[in-house]
Amino acid sequence: MDKKTFGLAAMALAGAIGLGGIAAPAFAQNEQFIPILSYRTGAYAPNGIPFANGMSDYYRMINARDGGINGVKIQFEECETGYATDKGVECYERLKAKGPTGAAFFNPLSTGITFALTEKAPVDKIPIITMGYGRSESRNGAVFTWNFPLLGTYWTAANIAMQHIAKEMGGFDKLKGKKIALVFHDSPYGKEPIPMLTEMSKLLGFELVLLPVTHPGVEQKSQWLQIRQQRPDYVLLWGWGVMNSTSVKEAAAVGYPRDKMLGVWWSGAEPDVLPAGDQSTGYKALMLQHGAGKFPVHADMLKFAVGKDGSQTKPDEADDVLYNRGMVNAMLGVEAIRTAQKKFGNKPLTGEQIRWGLENLDLSDARLKELGFEGALKPLKISCTDHEGTRFGRVQQWDGKQWKVISDWYEGDDKLLAPMVRDVSAKYADEKKIAPRDCSKES
Amino acid sequence: MFYREAGQFKVTYSADMAIFPIAQDRIAVLAIVAGAFLLMPFVATEYFLNSIMVPTLILALAAIGLNILVGYCGQVSLGSGAFMAIGAYAAYSFAIRVPELPLLVSILLGGVVSAMVGIAFGIPSLRIKGFYLAVATLAAQFFFDWLFARVGWFTNYTPSGSVNAPRLDVFGWTVNTPVEKYLFVLAVVCVLALLAKNLVRGHVGRQWMAIRDMDIAAEIIGIRPMYAKLSAFAVSSFFVGVAGALWAFVHLGSWEPLAFSIDRSFQLLFAVIIGGLGSILGCFLGAAFMWILPIFLDIALPPLGELVGWKMDKATVSHFSFMIFGGLIVFFLIVEPHGLARLWSLLKEKLRLWPFPY
Numbered sequence: 093m094d095k096k097t098f099g100l101a102a103m104a105l106a107g108a109i110g111l112g113g114i115a116a117p118a119f120a121q122n123e124q125f126i127p128i129l130s131y132r133t134g135a136y137a138p139n140g141i142p143f144a145n146g147m148s149d150y151y152r153m154i155n156a157r158d159g160g161i162n163g164v165k166i167q168f169e170e171c172e173t174g175y176a177t178d179k180g181v182e183c184y185e186r187l188k189a190k191g192p193t194g195a196a197f198f199n200p201l202s203t204g205i206t207f208a209l210t211e212k213a214p215v216d217k218i219p220i221i222t223m224g225y226g227r228s229e230s231r232n233g234a235v236f237t238w239n240f241p242l243l244g245t246y247w248t249a250a251n252i253a254m255q256h257i258a259k260e261m262g263g264f265d266k267l268k269g270k271k272i273a274l275v276f277h278d279s280p281y282g283k284e285p286i287p288m289l290t291e292m293s294k295l296l297g298f299e300l301v302l303l304p305v306t307h308p309g310v311e312q313k314s315q316w317l318q319i320r321q322q323r324p325d326y327v328l329l330w331g332w333g334v335m336n337s338t339s340v341k342e343a344a345a346v347g348y349p350r351d352k353m354l355g356v357w358w359s360g361a362e363p364d365v366l367p368a369g370d371q372s373t374g375y376k377a378l379m380l381q382h383g384a385g386k387f388p389v390h391a392d393m394l395k396f397a398v399g400k401d402g403s404q405t406k407p408d409e410a411d412d413v414l415y416n417r418g419m420v421n422a423m424l425g426v427e428a429i430r431t432a433q434k435k436f437g438n439k440p441l442t443g444e445q446i447r448w449g450l451e452n453l454d455l456s457d458a459r460l461k462e463l464g465f466e467g468a469l470k471p472l473k474i475s476c477t478d479h480e481g482t483r484f485g486r487v488q489q490w491d492g493k494q495w496k497v498i499s500d501w502y503e504g505d506d507k508l509l510a511p512m513v514r515d516v517s518a519k520y521a522d523e524k525k526i527a528p529r530d531c532s533k534e535s
Numbered sequence: 536m537f538y539r540e541a542g543q544f545k546v547t548y549s550a551d552m553a554i555f556p557i558a559q560d561r562i563a564v565l566a567i568v569a570g571a572f573l574l575m576p577f578v579a580t581e582y583f584l585n586s587i588m589v590p591t592l593i594l595a596l597a598a599i600g601l602n603i604l605v606g607y608c609g610q611v612s613l614g615s616g617a618f619m620a621i622g623a624y625a626a627y628s629f630a631i632r633v634p635e636l637p638l639l640v641s642i643l644l645g646g647v648v649s650a651m652v653g654i655a656f657g658i659p660s661l662r663i664k665g666f667y668l669a670v671a672t673l674a675a676q677f678f679f680d681w682l683f684a685r686v687g688w689f690t691n692y693t694p695s696g697s698v699n700a701p702r703l704d705v706f707g708w709t710v711n712t713p714v715e716k717y718l719f720v721l722a723v724v725c726v727l728a729l730l731a732k733n734l735v736r737g738h739v740g741r742q743w744m745a746i747r748d749m750d751i752a753a754e755i756i757g758i759r760p761m762y763a764k765l766s767a768f769a770v771s772s773f774f775v776g777v778a779g780a781l782w783a784f785v786h787l788g789s790w791e792p793l794a795f796s797i798d799r800s801f802q803l804l805f806a807v808i809i810g811g812l813g814s815i816l817g818c819f820l821g822a823a824f825m826w827i828l829p830i831f832l833d834i835a836l837p838p839l840g841e842l843v844g845w846k847m848d849k850a851t852v853s854h855f856s857f858m859i860f861g862g863l864i865v866f867f868l869i870v871e872p873h874g875l876a877r878l879w880s881l882l883k884e885k886l887r888l889w890p891f892p893y
Contacts, residue, residue: 130849132848132849132850132853133850133854133857137850170849171849172833172849172850172853177787177791177793177794178786178787181586181787182586185581185582185585185586186582186586186834189581189582203695204791204793207695207697207789207790207791208788208790210699210789211699211700211788211789215711227695228694278684279696279793280695280696280697283694283695283696284694286694287694304684307793307796402846402848404848516694520699523699523701524699524701524702525702
């Protein structure tokens with residue numbers, strides 16, 4: 093290559109980058125921009141793809157069926173994070189100012205990215221929705237004004253999981269002297285439940301064995317050998333992506349009974365059990381309220397969204413666990429915008445206005461039925477003091493072909509949760525010199 | 536025509552030994568630095584500052600550190616991610632445990648701690664060379680990944696193992712907006728890059744280069760290998776450590792050990808090799824290549840695909856940008872194995888003769 097042409101090419105490249113950063117595509121004025129941080133490549137893609145499909149299809153459906161949210165069309169764009177924090181931050185910076193009013197909110201779909209964005213959201217005034225993941229103490233809206241861990245945090249999940257194990261064993265008193273192992277993804281995500289489990293192990297007298305698995309989780313031989321040696325009475329699995337199916341296979345390899353394994357709600361979808369084939373029969377996992385299968389809203393999804401206008405979903409995948417979860421996540425965001433529109437008018441809203449909508453989100457049974465989510469969700473009500481809204485969960489079991497709900501509803505024990513949230517969020521407020529809001533004055 | 540040094544007479548030794556002996560170079564560099572400080576904050580978008588400039592500058596600083604070790608002293612290291620992590624966690628420790636310290640001091644102290652650890656992990660280099668040393672530094676990478684993930688003291692016992700940077704107060708100035716962050720990083724990088732440039736031009740740098748070119752010969756002419764190698768490890772780790780602290784405090788704001796994983800080490804090593812071993816300018820070029828090109832491909836591919844009537848989905852885009860990026864790395868290494876810096880100097884030589892090449 094001629095060196096001079098190369099130089100010119102390099103300069104053209106640099107110029108194009110500058111333009112790429114500056115030039116934003118034209119947006120119609122009456123559109124609400126919603127960014128989707130997704131991962132369709134890498135070790136977490138098997139789980140990232142259905143989730144991203146569920147989210148984008150729901151926005152598609154709202155646009156096609158209702159013409160947007162009260163006439164305000166949804167403009168959405170995906171950005172590939174690969175579950176990596178630095179890529180996620182870059183995506184956030186790229187998308188936060190798009191659209192006429194900027195990004196409505198972000199769904200990071202990664203606890204690591206959530207931690208990074210928690211520092212940025214208050215500056216940019218964009219809410220962060222972390223449905224069923226994220227920082228557990230961010231439930232305290234007085235300190236974490238911009239974080240919304242809707243439907244459940246990992247502390248809630250850990251508490252519900254222990255409730256189920258206790259029930260199987262015949263009561264909390266039976267847990268004394270038992271050994272519970274936690275096989276977890278060695279990242280903020282996997283470490284989140286540890287404080288709650290430690291607290292409960294002190295309270296109930298069981299022994300907690302911690303077995304971290306390094307990213308991406310395909311190498312777990314030593315952890316399962318330890319399980320074989322120590323024979324815990326129950327194994328909790330806190331994995332994501334390929335780590336989950338690997339765990340199930342390794343459990344089979346060391347002969348650990350799968351029905352003594354309980355995954356968190358991120359370890360309980362089809363891609364987690366299908367790769368292990370028959371070996372996964374009997375494996376249990378928590379449900380973030382909803383499970384697999386169709387609810388009334390799916391009729392509209394299939395009619396208006398699936399397979400249409402850039403949707404990548406195949407019709408038979410449109411009721412998988414993670415597809416449904418993406419849909420629920422998108423629905424909560426859309427309803428928050430709707431709530432905010434009641435106060436601020438039916439027009440594109442800013443992140444700050446939508447934050448108000450999230451904080452005043454109130455979905456009753458009747459409203460959920462109207463939306464077509466009957467039976468999938470419990471009613472939830474967000475407030476300044478409680479950004480979680482509801483603390484219910486169930487347990488499902490893989491029977492070799494599909495997930496079967498095997499338990500009743502459990503509710504996270506607020507006698508344990510509330511003080512922990514209070515203490516840890518107070519420590520955060522202290523570290524960052526944040527003056528907590530006075531929730532009695534919020535409306 | 537424009538780039539001729541004819542008529543520029545040097546009458547003092549100091550003029551002869553200036554960093555940029557040619558007047559045009561001096562003017563160009565001053566113009567670039569002035570533009571970066573005075574013009575960039577006004578014309579660049581927030582996205583450009585936050586996601587392009589700040590990370591590129593910090594990675595360039597880390598690449599300078601690694602280049603001192605690999606490019607100037609010839610000691611291969613695969614542990615630069617770990618030394619970034621040490622800088623970040625040490626600075627974090629200083630900032631929260633001794634809050635009286637100004638933040639800039641904490642960040643520099645992070646670099647100092649990293650330098651000390653660098654000396655410790657440089658000791659094997661006195662006995663082993665090449666690939667074997669690379670493996671020894673790899674041990675540092677894995678050890679510190681493990682240490683920061685497991686030992687609660689380093690993360691101030693946060694339950695999730697993820698830590699938040701304290702507020703950035705630099706002598707009463709709160710670094711908050713993208714422009715402020717950019718200027719802060721730019722200032723630190725400029726000062727340290729100047730320091731590095733002068734170090735490698737001076738007697739210390741000459742010792743490093745002598746060791747790199749032939750350590751036995753260097754020893755015979757009176758260079759102490761221990762001093763030269765360990766000083767290279769110390770200086771290199773200092774730069775990498777400061778870059779790590781900046782990466783954590785200014786760029787990420789909140790981080791976990793995964794931010795400084797083995798991938799980061801490879802990214803830096805590639806930046807140094809593609810930019811040009813033994814060149815400070817190459818570090819900036821290499822870092823820009825490694826950081827900006829994937830983002831550029833990510834943004835540019837969908838419109839390019841639409842030009843030929845192909846609507847790419849996100850997964851295809853990221854697969855393609857991955858492949859093209861890899862292809863370009865190979866392409867550049869074949870076209871110019873001495874890196875982008877060498878391309879630049881070739882360009883300058885052509886420019887000298889232009890418009891009358893022979």
